[in-house]
Amino acid sequence: MFGCDLVGVTAYDNRWVYATRADIKTFEKKPNDLPLGLTNVIVMGHGMDYDLVKSYPSALAGAAVGMGYSGEAVTVAQLSQFIRNLGYQAIGSMNDTALVIPMAVQAGLGEYGRNQMVITEEFGPRVRFSKIFTDLPLVHDKPKKFGVTEFCNICQRCADACPPKALPYGPPKEGGPNRSAINGVKKWTADCEKCFSFWTKMRSDCAICMRVCPYNKDFNGPIMRLARRLAGTRLRRLMLWLDIKLGYGQRVAPSRWWRSNQKDA
Numbered sequence: 001m002f003g004c005d006l007v008g009v010t011a012y013d014n015r016w017v018y019a020t021r022a023d024i025k026t027f028e029k030k031p032n033d034l035p036l037g038l039t040n041v042i043v044m045g046h047g048m049d050y051d052l053v054k055s056y057p058s059a060l061a062g063a064a065v066g067m068g069y070s071g072e073a074v075t076v077a078q079l080s081q082f083i084r085n086l087g088y089q090a091i092g093s094m095n096d097t098a099l100v101i102p103m104a105v106q107a108g109l110g111e112y113g114r115n116q117m118v119i120t121e122e123f124g125p126r127v128r129f130s131k132i133f134t135d136l137p138l139v140h141d142k143p144k145k146f147g148v149t150e151f152c153n154i155c156q157r158c159a160d161a162c163p164p165k166a167l168p169y170g171p172p173k174e175g176g177p178n179r180s181a182i183n184g185v186k187k188w189t190a191d192c193e194k195c196f197s198f199w200t201k202m203r204s205d206c207a208i209c210m211r212v213c214p215y216n217k218d219f220n221g222p223i224m225r226l227a228r229r230l231a232g233t234r235l236r237r238l239m240l241w242l243d244i245k246l247g248y249g250q251r252v253a254p255s256r257w258w259r260s261n262q263k264d265a
């Protein structure tokens, strides 16, 4: 009703909550206190525009992110207030307060990929997440698998395409290259410091690893849905080969996007 594309529910898990937060005036650390008694997290997914994502890295593609954030903020605020009106606690959150990726996986919204993103069945990696912490009694969803881990095991398109080589090759490992990595979890871990340094050098968003991912497709049509199903079977190597051969994931220049939209207008 309030406009998100995906929704799942999982148990509140303190392991994913940040120990501290930054004071927005002084940038000093301050406690990240949440109220007692929170039992559940509602995780919401917000799909990003397929055509804009094709132009990553660009300021134009940054509009896809900005539009995502704007829509998320409205949805989170409205649903949080709705829950509070029912008499329960509701703390809305976007990128702040806690890691959303493990919660999205636990809530059955997708699988974790080599590119550090949750790959959803509906949008692939082209999705943003927000969350609401609550004590509203809710039934929990379960993690769902559709072959992403197995596909990432044979694919490294994101790692190959990453300009500063911030994404890992090989199987998931524990730990990471620097203090920005989470310890104690076996997973694919990026060198986030290399990644974000690249963003600052470009002075724009980079999500090449989202654009080139074979799961970054428009799944509204039956052909792409069939391709997604086959990617989860023993035919995954063939599907990967076809994806590259057919030129999916290549960058579309922002000027082409503007021209195509002028024609539509």
Ligand code: SF4
Pocket (backbone or CB within 6 Å): 161, 162, 163, 164, 165, 166, 167, 190, 194, 195, 196, 198, 199, 206, 207, 208, 209, 210
């Ligand atoms: S966002 Fe860009 S720099 Fe960062 S991991 Fe992805 S491709 Fe690499």
Ligand code: SF4
Pocket (backbone or CB within 6 Å): 113, 114, 115, 116, 151, 152, 153, 155, 156, 157, 158, 159, 212, 213, 214, 215
């Ligand atoms: S590009 Fe390939 S390896 Fe990277 S996340 Fe997508 S499927 Fe996995």
